Amino acid sequence: MQAAVYRGPGDVRIESLPDPEIEESTDAVVRVTHTAICGSDLWFYRGETDYEEGAPVGHEPMGIVEEVGDDVRSVEPGDRVLAPFSISCGHCEFCRKGLHTSCVNGGGWGGDESGAQGERIRTPHADGTLVRVPDRYADDEDVLESLLPLTDVLSTGHHAAVSAGVGPGDTAVVVGDGAVGLCGVLAANRLGAERVIAMGHHEDRLDIAREFGATDVVSARGDEAAEEARDLTHGGANHVLECVGAESSMGTAADVARPGGTVGYVGVPAGVETTGFLGTMFGKNVSLEGGVAPVRAYVDDLMADVLQGTLDPSPIFTKTVDLDGVPEGYEAMDEREAVKVMVRIDA
Amino acid sequence: MQAAVYRGPGDVRIESLPDPEIEESTDAVVRVTHTAICGSDLWFYRGETDYEEGAPVGHEPMGIVEEVGDDVRSVEPGDRVLAPFSISCGHCEFCRKGLHTSCVNGGGWGGDESGAQGERIRTPHADGTLVRVPDRYADDEDVLESLLPLTDVLSTGHHAAVSAGVGPGDTAVVVGDGAVGLCGVLAANRLGAERVIAMGHHEDRLDIAREFGATDVVSARGDEAAEEARDLTHGGANHVLECVGAESSMGTAADVARPGGTVGYVGVPAGVETTGFLGTMFGKNVSLEGGVAPVRAYVDDLMADVLQGTLDPSPIFTKTVDLDGVPEGYEAMDEREAVKVMVRIDA
Numbered sequence: 001m002q003a004a005v006y007r008g009p010g011d012v013r014i015e016s017l018p019d020p021e022i023e024e025s026t027d028a029v030v031r032v033t034h035t036a037i038c039g040s041d042l043w044f045y046r047g048e049t050d051y052e053e054g055a056p057v058g059h060e061p062m063g064i065v066e067e068v069g070d071d072v073r074s075v076e077p078g079d080r081v082l083a084p085f086s087i088s089c090g091h092c093e094f095c096r097k098g099l100h101t102s103c104v105n106g107g108g109w110g111g112d113e114s115g116a117q118g119e120r121i122r123t124p125h126a127d128g129t130l131v132r133v134p135d136r137y138a139d140d141e142d143v144l145e146s147l148l149p150l151t152d153v154l155s156t157g158h159h160a161a162v163s164a165g166v167g168p169g170d171t172a173v174v175v176g177d178g179a180v181g182l183c184g185v186l187a188a189n190r191l192g193a194e195r196v197i198a199m200g201h202h203e204d205r206l207d208i209a210r211e212f213g214a215t216d217v218v219s220a221r222g223d224e225a226a227e228e229a230r231d232l233t234h235g236g237a238n239h240v241l242e243c244v245g246a247e248s249s250m251g252t253a254a255d256v257a258r259p260g261g262t263v264g265y266v267g268v269p270a271g272v273e274t275t276g277f278l279g280t281m282f283g284k285n286v287s288l289e290g291g292v293a294p295v296r297a298y299v300d301d302l303m304a305d306v307l308q309g310t311l312d313p314s315p316i317f318t319k320t321v322d323l324d325g326v327p328e329g330y331e332a333m334d335e336r337e338a339v340k341v342m343v344r345i346d347a
Numbered sequence: 348m349q350a351a352v353y354r355g356p357g358d359v360r361i362e363s364l365p366d367p368e369i370e371e372s373t374d375a376v377v378r379v380t381h382t383a384i385c386g387s388d389l390w391f392y393r394g395e396t397d398y399e400e401g402a403p404v405g406h407e408p409m410g411i412v413e414e415v416g417d418d419v420r421s422v423e424p425g426d427r428v429l430a431p432f433s434i435s436c437g438h439c440e441f442c443r444k445g446l447h448t449s450c451v452n453g454g455g456w457g458g459d460e461s462g463a464q465g466e467r468i469r470t471p472h473a474d475g476t477l478v479r480v481p482d483r484y485a486d487d488e489d490v491l492e493s494l495l496p497l498t499d500v501l502s503t504g505h506h507a508a509v510s511a512g513v514g515p516g517d518t519a520v521v522v523g524d525g526a527v528g529l530c531g532v533l534a535a536n537r538l539g540a541e542r543v544i545a546m547g548h549h550e551d552r553l554d555i556a557r558e559f560g561a562t563d564v565v566s567a568r569g570d571e572a573a574e575e576a577r578d579l580t581h582g583g584a585n586h587v588l589e590c591v592g593a594e595s596s597m598g599t600a601a602d603v604a605r606p607g608g609t610v611g612y613v614g615v616p617a618g619v620e621t622t623g624f625l626g627t628m629f630g631k632n633v634s635l636e637g638g639v640a641p642v643r644a645y646v647d648d649l650m651a652d653v654l655q656g657t658l659d660p661s662p663i664f665t666k667t668v669d670l671d672g673v674p675e676g677y678e679a680m681d682e683r684e685a686v687k688v689m690v691r692i693d694a
Binding site: 094097101102259260265268269273274275278279281282283284285286287288289291292294 | 441444446448449606607612615616619620621622625626628629630631632633634635636637638639641
């Protein structure tokens with residue numbers, strides 16, 4: 001089969017890899033029909049984190065089940081499924097707790113496992129990991145495009161909002177206008193926030209934020225941005241969604257939080273090396289909640305809203321490529337020409 | 348009057364300062380009878396944080412009210428009182444929320460205000476700040492010695508336990524065997540923890556931890572210590588009290604936390620410059636709660652327990668000096684010859 005592999009910074013290529021096969025009785029093999037390129041893929045693409053050369057990439061798979069192991073009960077060949085960016089067994093302490101990213105039997109896509117930016121993936125723990133799309137929606141292209149962000153960014157934005165404690169009537173500030181930040185706006189709005197203030201630097205993305213329910217946008221930079229957000233909230237917000245993971249954005253999140261408030265953070269903190277934000281948070285008793293999003297815990301609820309038409313994150317896909325177009329998709333993400341790239345694969 | 352002032356790193360002296368006077372109608376002047384030297388005083392004493400030369404020091408006052416302004420209602424001359432390390436008005440948004448350290452009218456002792464390591468202090472916002480000791484206990488020296496830690500370290504250890512979410516039947520790990528860590532053990536025990544694991548490096552202090560209810564102690568260092576604590580908790584604790592504020596202790600707290608658990612942190616993060624702990628916490632969805640302790644919110648409850656004889660933090664005072672002995676007290680704290688030093692002042 002054909003799949004995207006990492007060959008070094010700035011170099012993702014489509015290569016031939018062996019077709020994945022059932023190895024354990026709990027595995028399934030899925031033919032990938034839709035996947036995406038993630039902001040977090042840019043960390044290795046830019047050489048900022050290590051990634052094994054020659055390893056497959058991608059972690060947002062949706063597709064059709066082709067084959068299942070003898071012990072798989074919840075899906076069968078022909079089913080349309082999607083999977084979170086992390087693999088989980090569904091029955092350990094942490095899966096039971098809704099913390100599927102800490103599954104003791106789990107892991108991630110890519111590296112030693114199949115990558116989602118390829119024609120087929122072996123799914124370990126298929127019963128715990130795969131989520132079936134109901135048959136009546138299984139071939140509705142519009143629905144599938146709206147469901148694809150559940151594999152990562154919508155669920156991650158939702159995790160930020162949940163971690164920040166957003167509820168009905170609240171005021172929330174969302175730091176970051178990438179795909180996760182935009183999904184954070186959508187999630188805060190869905191959770192009943194009365195006021196959602198989106199902070200970012202790109203007018204086209206802030207337009208999507210408005211479409212997703214932002215009542216205010218702040219496009220200034222640095223201290224000025226934090227001051228503007230504090231003015232809008234009369235001294236800071238009790239609920240702040242940090243959706244970037246950079247040192248500056250952690251600082252902004254700390255600065256715009258109201259004393260006693262909560263920052264929900266979901267951006268991989270790969271760029272955070274100093275802790276100025278920590279002193280700010282300590283002095284104000286601002287809580288820091290969140291982490292890597294336990295997508296599997298949220299997918300069922302979010303899918304229900306997408307299927308009933310009240311939740312649609314698909315505007316984050318501003319570019320679509322086929323499998324051969326994956327390298328071009330990385331470039332577009334890297335150069336911020338696309339908010340998020342969808343990959344459509346016809347086998 | 349005589350009072351301790353800062354004259355540079357390693358140099359705290361007793362000098363003559365003008366007697367404080369009522370300046371605002373909400374002020375009180377208190378004659379200090381008991382105070383203490385704090386681990387956080389060592390930051391400026393060691394030159395690790397800035398402090399104005401010639402400024403008075405100390406922030407843990409207990410004494411007798413000498414004079415009150417016209418608008419003070421809750422205390423009168425002759426009352427025995429204590430005050431938290433932060434001044435608070437008692438009626439702003441944050442005081443109402445129990446977050447007195449973020450009081451919009453508040454501040455701290457020392458610097459431009461009086462220092463608690465002196466014969467007298469002017470107390471701004473006396474109604475909001477001062478806590479009266481009931482008359483029947485007002486001259487009981489044993490009780491006063493047990494109440495003095497409420498001004499800072501007991502309330503701070505309690506804040507760590509509350510922030511870490513400790514409740515009946517829980518297992519808690521306390522990182523640090525200084526006065527705050529020991530008070531954290533006491534507080535976790537008081538909140539009903541079934542198992543309290545104290546981590547530290549000093550046998551004499553760990554003995555106090557045992558006296559305070561620690562069921563296990565871990566005295567190894569670094570990775571070995573974290574491994575031992577994880578073994579004792581079968582994979583980490585859901586409730587971790589970080590009571591130091593150093594980079595290594597933040598790392599240990601993150602390492603010993605169970606996925607989905609909470610670290611309550613109360614050590615001023617003056618020594619934390621990098622964020623290795625942040626990646627660890629992010630990956631495990633460990634929450635970071637706490638900050639500078641809103642002592643005033645906790646004093647009434649803790650005092651009730653001290654007065655009924657079920658709570659006694661006084662063993663943390665392993666050395667007592669008079670006002671002239673304050674410089675010697677700093678030395679003893681700096682050289683770890685004393686856990687915490689009490690200062691008795693006879694006017």
